[in-house]
Amino acid sequence: MHPYATKADAGGPPGQLDAKDIVRTPKPRQWIGTVIALLLASMFVHMLVTNSNLQWNVVGHYLFSHTILSGIALTLELTLLAMLVGLVIGIVVAVMRLSDNVLLQRISWAWIWFFRGVPPLVQLIFWYNLASLVSSVSVGVPYGPTFISWQTNSLITPFTAALLGLAFTESAYAAEMIRAGIQAVNRGQVEAANSLGMTGAQAMRRIVLPQALRIVIPPIGNDTISMLKFTSLVSVLALPDLLYSAQEIYARTYQTIPLLLVATLWYLVLTTILTAAEHLIEKRLRRGHGGGPTGAAARQGARWRLMPSWQGSVPKAAP
Amino acid sequence: MAADAELAGLGPEGRTVTGEPVIAGDPFVTGGPLVIVDRVRKSFHNVPVLNGISFEVSAGEVCCIIGPSGSGKTTLLRCINRLEKIEGGMIYVAGRPVGVSVHGTKLREMRPADLAAQRRDIGMVFQSFNLFPHKTVLANIIEAPMIVKKTPRKTAIAEAHALLARVGLADKAAAYPDQLSGGQQQRVAIARSLAMNPKLMLFDEPTSALDPELVGEVLAVMKDLAEDGMTMIVVTHEMGFAREVADRVIFMDDGDIVETGTPAEVLANPQQPRTRSFLARVS
Numbered sequence: 385m386h387p388y389a390t391k392a393d394a395g396g397p398p399g400q401l402d403a404k405d406i407v408r409t410p411k412p413r414q415w416i417g418t419v420i421a422l423l424l425a426s427m428f429v430h431m432l433v434t435n436s437n438l439q440w441n442v443v444g445h446y447l448f449s450h451t452i453l454s455g456i457a458l459t460l461e462l463t464l465l466a467m468l469v470g471l472v473i474g475i476v477v478a479v480m481r482l483s484d485n486v487l488l489q490r491i492s493w494a495w496i497w498f499f500r501g502v503p504p505l506v507q508l509i510f511w512y513n514l515a516s517l518v519s520s521v522s523v524g525v526p527y528g529p530t531f532i533s534w535q536t537n538s539l540i541t542p543f544t545a546a547l548l549g550l551a552f553t554e555s556a557y558a559a560e561m562i563r564a565g566i567q568a569v570n571r572g573q574v575e576a577a578n579s580l581g582m583t584g585a586q587a588m589r590r591i592v593l594p595q596a597l598r599i600v601i602p603p604i605g606n607d608t609i610s611m612l613k614f615t616s617l618v619s620v621l622a623l624p625d626l627l628y629s630a631q632e633i634y635a636r637t638y639q640t641i642p643l644l645l646v647a648t649l650w651y652l653v654l655t656t657i658l659t660a661a662e663h664l665i666e667k668r669l670r671r672g673h674g675g676g677p678t679g680a681a682a683r684q685g686a687r688w689r690l691m692p693s694w695q696g697s698v699p700k701a702a703p
Numbered sequence: 704m705a706a707d708a709e710l711a712g713l714g715p716e717g718r719t720v721t722g723e724p725v726i727a728g729d730p731f732v733t734g735g736p737l738v739i740v741d742r743v744r745k746s747f748h749n750v751p752v753l754n755g756i757s758f759e760v761s762a763g764e765v766c767c768i769i770g771p772s773g774s775g776k777t778t779l780l781r782c783i784n785r786l787e788k789i790e791g792g793m794i795y796v797a798g799r800p801v802g803v804s805v806h807g808t809k810l811r812e813m814r815p816a817d818l819a820a821q822r823r824d825i826g827m828v829f830q831s832f833n834l835f836p837h838k839t840v841l842a843n844i845i846e847a848p849m850i851v852k853k854t855p856r857k858t859a860i861a862e863a864h865a866l867l868a869r870v871g872l873a874d875k876a877a878a879y880p881d882q883l884s885g886g887q888q889q890r891v892a893i894a895r896s897l898a899m900n901p902k903l904m905l906f907d908e909p910t911s912a913l914d915p916e917l918v919g920e921v922l923a924v925m926k927d928l929a930e931d932g933m934t935m936i937v938v939t940h941e942m943g944f945a946r947e948v949a950d951r952v953i954f955m956d957d958g959d960i961v962e963t964g965t966p967a968e969v970l971a972n973p974q975q976p977r978t979r980s981f982l983a984r985v986s
Contacts, residue, residue: 575786576833576892580847580899581823583815590850594837 442642446633447649455629456650462543462615462625466550467608473551474558479588481563492559499556505617507549512621514540546618554611561603565596601669605662609655616651626650737762737797737903737934738783744791745778752778754958755792760951762902765935767945767966770955771981776938779955780905783936784825785818796825797902823851826896830908832888834880834895840867841876844895852899859898866894870924886917890924897928904928906937942986946970954978 432438446452480492499507515536524530540548569592577587619628630647634640736759745753752775760766768776781787783794785802794801801821804813813821835843844866845859854862867873870890880888889909896904906925910918922944929935929948939945945952945966952969954962954977962975973979 570833572829572831572833573835576827576829576835577847578819579784579786579822579825579827580895581819581851582847583819586819586850590846591835598837 437641438645439639439642442639443645443649446630446643446646449633451624451629451633452626452646452650455624455626456654458624459612459615459626460654462546462550462618462623463608463612465547466554466615467604467611469547469551470554470611471558471604473555474562475593477555477559478562478566479593481559482566496556496559499552500560502553504549504553504614505620507553508546508617508621511540511545511548512542514545542618542621542623546615546621546623550611550614550618553614554607557607558604561600561607562596565600566592568599569595598669602662602666605658605665609658609662612654612658613651735798736760737764738936739795740779740783740792741794742792743779743782743789743794745775745782745787745789747778752958753782753789756955756958756960757792758953758960758963760903760934760936762934763932764950765929765933765937765948766951766953767949768936768938768953768955769940769942769945769981770961771984773957774955775958776955777907780907780936780938783903783905784822784827786827796821819851823899824902826899826901826904828889828892828896828904828906828909830911832880832885832892832912834888834892836880838879839876840872840878840880840883840891843880843891844898847895848898862898863894866897867891869897869927870894871920884917885913886920889913889921893921893924893928903934903936906935906939908938908940910939910941940985942970942982954981956981 477492477495480488481496483489502510518536520533520535521539522530522533524532566588573591573595574584574587577591578584582590615625616627618625619631622628624632627647630643634643637643738760740756740758743753743756744751756775756779758766768779770776778787782789783796783801788802793803799821800810802813802818803810804817834840835846838846841860841863844863845854845856848854848859848862849856864873864876867876870893872887872890872894875883875887875891880891883891893909909925910921913921918941922941925935925937925944926948937944937949947966949966951963952966953960954969954973954975956977962969962973962978968974969978970982973982
């Protein structure tokens with residue numbers, strides 16, 4: 385016998401072994417683990433059903449109540465608006481970060497540093513109390529006459545304070561993602577655009593950004609789900625979002641646990657929907673990737689395409 | 704600097720340091736050189752890559768630049784439309800300094816918008832095609848005419864179809880670049896450049912990234928273009944193309960022009976030992 389051979393190698397001469405005879409390897413540890421997990425899960429479900437403190441009848445009563453549903457509407461509105469404003473600012477900040485202009489670079493660096501560094505909750509309270517810092521906002525000549533002036537308190541409602549805090553935080557994160565997306569676009573794309581006579585701004589807008597944004601759609605989807613949950617912070621500004629609506633009810637009825645359950649269930653439902661949407665988008669993006677000129681895949685590819693397979697090599701910077 | 708002082712006085716009757724007249728105005732009218740490369744120097748991280756290159760290309764001429772890799776030929780080509788900045792000397796296309804504006808006695812970098820306007824006249828075809836992957840073939844071609852020249856969409860589309868027919872891809876207008884072979888992509892890239900009606904076409908090793916069986920279709924399009932009277936500067940390893948199509952061959956090595964002349968002179972009867980050893984290696 386060969387010195388390295390073990391008992392498992394003793395198979396006889398070629399011709400006797402056949403891969404089709406392979407049977408499944410027994411996995412006793414996985415079976416034991418499954419039994420334990422099922423046991424724990426059943427205990428948890430048992431607790432959910434039998435623990436009267438959960439008051440499922442109260443949960444059912446409030447699950448579709450008007451207060452809760454309008455709270456969901458506000459939560460969704462804030463999520464979408466904050467993402468939209470955050471992304472628009474994020475694109476601008478990312479482009480500034482990559483510009484040749486040192487002043488713009490520094491400004492965007494400072495923006496990202498500040499809004500990524502300050503917790504959104506602190507920002508929400510700060511924006512809400514802006515009037516204590518500056519009582520009015522004016523348009524006019526610096527240190528000179530003013531043309532129009534607004535009371536800060538009339539400008540900054542709880543909603544705008546919440547929107548500013550959430551959108552600015554998002555803009556800092558989005559800017560970094562978009563910057564990475566822009567840098568992932570092949571340098572040759574800009575060179576091709578420039579050699580066709582496009583200015584830097586035209587090349588950025590028409591050639592680079594569309595490709596960069598496709599690259600960053602998955603992380604942006606992820607951020608949207610985060611944002612949905614971050615909106616629960618606005619309850620400190622007494623904005624009637626999903627969480628605050630639940631709080632409002634249990635402050636009245638003292639049914640704290642069932643109403644937190646109502647909020648939890650809805651947050652889970654909403655994030656599940658968003659996750660599914662994100663998966664769908666990613667799948668369609670991937671389908672466009674190198675799809676080839678056949679049937680449905682090609683037609684999908686026409687609408688959703690990520691990056692092509694780069695043929696050839698990257699142009700040489702040095703000779 | 705001496706070069707600056709010389710340039711400062713450049714008018715229609717200006718002269719380079721080498722004493723030759725600089726043609727201001729359209730060389731198609733004046734009959735002068737379309738491209739003047741005058742003592743161009745360039746280095747990367749203090750490693751010199753171009754050591755004072757000078758040559759001229761007349762309107763309608765096809766000029767092939769050959770040489771071993773690392774000889775500076777691609778860099779030289781990229782300097783002509785200022786994808787690379789030169790550190791000395793000057794390049795003129797159609798009588799105007801490339802990427803530089805003259806203000807009395809001072810030279811400044813051109814404003815980005817002016818540089819973009821200058822590049823409209825200089826088409827470039829890359830080794831790696833650099834088609835826009837998120838746009839169809841048609842959209843790739845009409846993009847620059849519509850965005851840069853503000854050509855009406857209908858006109859741009861009609862011109863694009865004509866160009867696609869010319870490069871033999873009339874049926875590929877709706878395809879995306881990654882659905883095409885390398886040879887087809889490069890032909891689209893040529894059509895895309897031609898859509899801007901350039902006076903000069905630069906080709907940077909246009910067939911080097913292609914499978915051998917696809918080289919021919921691209922060279923055929925380039926040959927057709929040359930016969931049509933396009934002024935072309937081609938960096939290439941295709942000696943057959945240089946021999947057949949070029950009016951002039953420039954052999955570069957180590958940042959210098961070693962030898963230049965007609966294909967018959969340089970390729971068939973090289974005078975310099977470096978040219979001979981290079982040609983012996985590639986053929």
